[in-house]
Amino acid sequence: MSLRRIALDVLLEITQGGKYANLALKSALKSAEHSDAAWVSALVYETLDRLILIDYIIDAHAKGKMNPKIRGILRLGVCQALFMDTPESAACNETVKLTSEIGKGALKGFVNGVMRNICRTGLDSLKLPDDPIDRLSVKHSYPRWLAEEYYNKYGVEFTEQMLSYRHTGMTIRAQAPYTSAELEESLRTRGLPYMRGNLIPDAFKLERGFDVQNDELFTSGKLTVQSESAMLVCRACEPKRDMYLLDACCAPGGKTAYLSMLMENTGRIDAWEVHPHRAKLAENTLLRLGVKNAVVKVRDASASTDDGDGIYDALLLDVPCSGLGVLGKPDVRYAKSPETLDELSILQYSILSNCCKLVKVGGAIIYATCTVSSRENECVIDRFISEHKDFCAEGLAECVPECLKARVKNSMLQLFPHIDDTEGFFIARIVRKA
Structure with missing residues (x-):
């Protein structure tokens, strides 16, 4: 099987089967040479990162409904020809060969014609949509609903900068x-x-x-x-020696390990994870990093708890989220919808409201996500504060570096990849008053 065939199979697993890109690639490349695996991964991720733009280009040259496998072949071919170092002639020839490899030889002429027309016109003559939201969506390959949400919140210039940011380190x-x-x-x-x-x-x-x-x-x-934003979340807990902390959504364990290090491996951290296989992943991380003061438990943080009142010095709630602020995961943006975000916000609020009484009076809850979506961030915190009068949002500015203090509003901070050169985390600090 050729490398391009492997890339096609992986791409179809992601776009048609809904599989996570990292898992699909890991499964497909487990026996591949390192250099081959790197090339296939680069091709798949680059194609995903520009998927809507690539489809826009293809659709300008090929009208009508298209077989998903043929569209997948053209997506990979256009990506190589226009956005990677592959010579255009090689991209065309290999794309045609791949058409035969999957048993679609009768469509070689069609694929060849589309590829050569696209290479001939290139990107210079490409006309993007006039509508600013459609333009953002196509140019940066973000679903239109998401481009619209960012446009309405941040405006066109800020959104343009945020969506165009690429991080390779x-x-x-x-x-x-x-x-x-x-x-x-x-x-x-x-x-x-x-x-x-x-x-x-x-x-x-x-x-x-x-x-x-x-x-x-x-x-x-x-x-x-570990990203700087993830480390910043841990530092906002102000971990110290001999504290008793809860990391309520702990997998894959990196934040638990950093908390442990900041506590000098003293005290205790209860690390909860709802999914057994991810709890095992966290256990392996803590074992590898020599963490002695954390105990991983399979627990659902959104479920009612009878553990007691005010038992922890601080809580870290790095809640499940859309992941739209995570760098290097372009497949995430296509798997979400407005309904997904609404469902997540309900889960996030449930975790926050179920766990809040576990922190001591005077103790802090650090609520964190890796997204820039208001409905998962500020909206959840504002609702919680309005419905829980014995809690208030305060103290985050004292926990962040000087360069970030002015951006903290109501004890909430949004990080942005294009400004902070790290993942787009949201952090809020809530203190129990009674």
Whole structure:
């Protein structure tokens, strides 16, 4: 089976079958050579990242209904010809060959004609829609409803900047007892270009990624991959030695591990996860990183609890969300709908309202998502505060770096990839008053 056939099968699993891109690629490439796997992954992710634009280009040259496999072949071919380093002639020829490989040889002429017309006209003559929302949707390959939501909230210029941002690097940190100084020396020795974090001193931002999961520093628990925004969420909990914390939605375990490190592996962290397989993932993360003070439990944070009143010093509620602020996951945006966000906001509110009494009076709840959607963020917090008079939103500005303090409003902060060079997390700090 050719690499392009593998890419096609993966793309169809995602676009037709609803499978997550990372899982589809992992399954398809488990026996592939590293360089081959990297190329297929790059092709699939680049195609997904520009999917709506690619379809817009295809539809300008091929009218009428199209077989999903043929559309998939053309999507990959157009991506290679217009957005990757593949020579146009090679992209055309290989796309035609792929048509035969899947048993659609009768359509070779059609595929060849469409590809050569697209290559001939290129991007220079492409006319995008005049409507500003349609234009944002097509140009940046975001579903129209989502482009409209961002347009209405942020305006065209800000939305344009946010949707056009592309991040290709990787952010890592050391896990104690391995130190940041030791990690920095290792990066220098390897010749890996990096910058220290703008928001979190523990963060090392690499210009390019590497095969981290097979790296000795990773497997031995000396380093882990974690965004600055995720680290900032943990620091907002103000973790200290001997505290008793709840991480109520803990998988895959990275935040629990960072909380543990900030607590110097003392005290206790209860780490809940509703899905058993993800709870196991969190356990493996904590084991790899040498965490001794956390206990993972399969628990549903949205269900009523009889654990007691006021037992934790602080709660971290990194609730399930749409993931629309996550970098490097273009498939996420196509799998969501306005109804999805409404359903998630109900779940998020349920988790917050069910867990809130577990924090001590004077203790803080850190509510976090990795999305820029108001209905999952500010709307959830505003509703909670209005319906729970013994809680108030306060104190977040004192927990964030100086460069972010002015952006904290009502103890809420929205991070943006194009401004902060990290994932688009939302963070709110709520304090129990009685």
